[in-house]
Amino acid sequence: xxxxxxxxxxxxxxxxxxxxxxxxxxxxxxxxxxxxIDFSKMNSEEIINYFNTKNTSNTCGRFKAEQLTTHPIPxxxxxxxxxxGIGLACLSFFSIVTANAQVKTTKNNTTQxxxxxxxxxxxxxxxxxxxxxxxxxxxxxxxxSIGATTDFDGNFEFPQKLKRGxxxxxxxxxxxxxxxxxxxxxKDQTIQLNIDMxxxxxxxxxxxxxxxxxxxxxx
Numbered sequence: 001x002x003x004x005x006x007x008x009x010x011x012x013x014x015x016x017x018x019x020x021x022x023x024x025x026x027x028x029x030x031x032x033x034x035x036x037i038d039f040s041k042m043n044s045e046e047i048i049n050y051f052n053t054k055n056t057s058n059t060c061g062r063f064k065a066e067q068l069t070t071h072p073i074p075x076x077x078x079x080x081x082x083x084x085g086i087g088l089a090c091l092s093f094f095s096i097v098t099a100n101a102q103v104k105t106t107k108n109n110t111t112q113x114x115x116x117x118x119x120x121x122x123x124x125x126x127x128x129x130x131x132x133x134x135x136x137x138x139x140x141x142x143x144x145s146i147g148a149t150t151d152f153d154g155n156f157e158f159p160q161k162l163k164r165g166x167x168x169x170x171x172x173x174x175x176x177x178x179x180x181x182x183x184x185x186x187k188d189q190t191i192q193l194n195i196d197m198x199x200x201x202x203x204x205x206x207x208x209x210x211x212x213x214x215x216x217x218x219x
Contacts, residue, residue, distance in 0.1 A: 004145035004213040005051050006070045009063065013206040017062055026062060037061045040203060043136040043173070044071050044149055051210050062205040066173055070213065072140055072147025074159075120164075120184060123157035126150050126172070134172055142167040142179070145213035 013029075017036065020027025026038035039047055039061045048071050050056070126137045133154025140147035141162070148156045158168075164184040171177040 004070050004072045004140075004147060005048060006145075006211045006213055007047070007051070007063070007068050008209045008211075009061075009068060009204050009206040010209050011206055012204050013060070015205070017203075017205060029060065032060060034058075034060060036205065039067060040064045044138055045074075045136045047071055048073055048149075056208065056210055059208045059210070060206060061208045062203060064173065065204055066171070068204060069138075069171065070140060070145065070147075072138060072145070072149060074149045119161045120182065121157070122162050122168070122182065123155070125154045126156070126170070127154050137170065137172040140169045140171075142169050 013032075015029055015031055017027055017038075020029055020036060022028075023035050026036045028034070029036050037050070037059060039050075040063055042050070044067075047067065051059075052073065126134045126139075133150070133152070135150055135152045135154060137150045137154070137156075138147060139149070139156055139158065141158075141160075146160055148158050150156045162168075162182050164182055166182040168180045168182065169177060170180060
């Protein structure tokens with residue numbers, strides 16, 4: 001099962017999307033005689049669903065520049081595995097917010113052993129500067145295709161245990177990406193994600209190159 005989808009446009013198209021005849025999913029290009037899907041109006045979950053369920057080898061699309069990235073596919077966890085995870089000694093690490101983001105860290109009441117510091121359960125809520133939840137924000141473990149996406153309420157739980165020194169890449173449409181280093185220390189933190197003032201001004205269109213990434217079976 002693939003764990004992430006990496007999107008790219010290798011040869012951008014110079015056609016004017018505004019001149020296309022509107023369709024239910026975007027616009028029709030007379031030059032290429034095909035429909036161009038307008039992904040710029042979709043969130044990460046909708047993009048993942050499109051490329052994970054359809055034959056997309058000949059897809060042309062219109063994207064915001066920041067959407068041409070790696071989109072982690074949320075891991076569907078069974079109730080049994082969820083209950084098992086809750087039963088383990090875990091560290092509820094942070095709650096990230098954009099602009100004036102506050103990252104809250106809590107830990108369980110058990111004594112933290114050396115091994116538990118290297119075996120952390122990371123979860124939290126991503127909200128905006130007004131405290132409103134941000135659905136479909138991406139959290140990716142640097143150097144891998146392993147990641148999570150926030151739900152409708154902005155909540156997430158990272159699908160694998162993390163250790164001190166791991167780096168999470170946090171991204172959300174309209175904001176500059178941020179990196180968070182897992183230090184294993186229970187403390188309140190504040191992380192600021194700056195609004196990208198150029199978002200919306202750079203739109204890319206062309207044939208989409210989609211690559212499905214897989215999690216290595218090696219621990």
